Amino acid sequence: MRVLPVKVFGDNYAYLLVDESRHTAAVVDPGDAAPVREWLARGGLRLTAILATHHHEDHVGGIGELCSVFPDVPVLGSAEDKGRIPHQTVFLDDGEGVEAAGMRGLVIATPGHTRGGLAYFFPAPLGGDLFAGDTLFGGTMGNLFEGTPARMLETLRRLRDLPPRTRLWPGHEYTESGVRDALRLQPDDAVLIARLAAVESALARDGRTIPLSLDEERRVNPFLRWDDPAIRALLGTASDTATFKKLCEVL
Numbered sequence: 001m002r003v004l005p006v007k008v009f010g011d012n013y014a015y016l017l018v019d020e021s022r023h024t025a026a027v028v029d030p031g032d033a034a035p036v037r038e039w040l041a042r043g044g045l046r047l048t049a050i051l052a053t054h055h056h057e058d059h060v061g062g063i064g065e066l067c068s069v070f071p072d073v074p075v076l077g078s079a080e081d082k083g084r085i086p087h088q089t090v091f092l093d094d095g096e097g098v099e100a101a102g103m104r105g106l107v108i109a110t111p112g113h114t115r116g117g118l119a120y121f122f123p124a125p126l127g128g129d130l131f132a133g134d135t136l137f138g139g140t141m142g143n144l145f146e147g148t149p150a151r152m153l154e155t156l157r158r159l160r161d162l163p164p165r166t167r168l169w170p171g172h173e174y175t176e177s178g179v180r181d182a183l184r185l186q187p188d189d190a191v192l193i194a195r196l197a198a199v200e201s202a203l204a205r206d207g208r209t210i211p212l213s214l215d216e217e218r219r220v221n222p223f224l225r226w227d228d229p230a231i232r233a234l235l236g237t238a239s240d241t242a243t244f245k246k247l248c249e250v251l
């Protein structure tokens, strides 16, 4: 699948999932319509679906305008978000399948950041593409606006279990501040220090750090390391839930 990231509002990401053979695209999280329309026009692409990861305005704000330009385009989101996502026509539950850009994807409910959060996972032979909204970022995770640490832990456990070669496409470019936060916890960690240098050079070169590697996040993102002995020793915790709760307190 060809993924075209579209910068929105400075640090938000919308994503076009492009089906080149049909000259069509689906869009994930169009917080604003204008940049999405610009990229569609530039590629000569017709919009065929809108996928929302959650109801926050900076992810759904462009849906109304896109629906007026592309009438009859289905708007997909969580059944839990009924009434909170504008123009929503498809109400999804965990484990359902979705079709976008000629690819079959899987819906993963991701309660924590919001109660109706969804991730969309498109498997590929050696990994896949994960659109995680505001659940998982480079080096950090989303705020718990409508969920508890225990609930977010179960959500992240499921994302962490996806194939290691999965490409992670987050809802925001937060990687630099995420890795800096992780370094506050482990200032001498050589892997984190190297990661920060790599992130800074990627930002200087491309203005972005995506796609992230799920495998790398597993090794460097503290919010995916609740069972890492080094993290547990640092926090003085012994269980997954206690470690994750403590991570939520200190980071």
Ligand SMILES: [Zn+2]
Pocket (backbone or CB within 6 Å): 054, 056, 113, 134
């Ligand atoms: Zn959000």
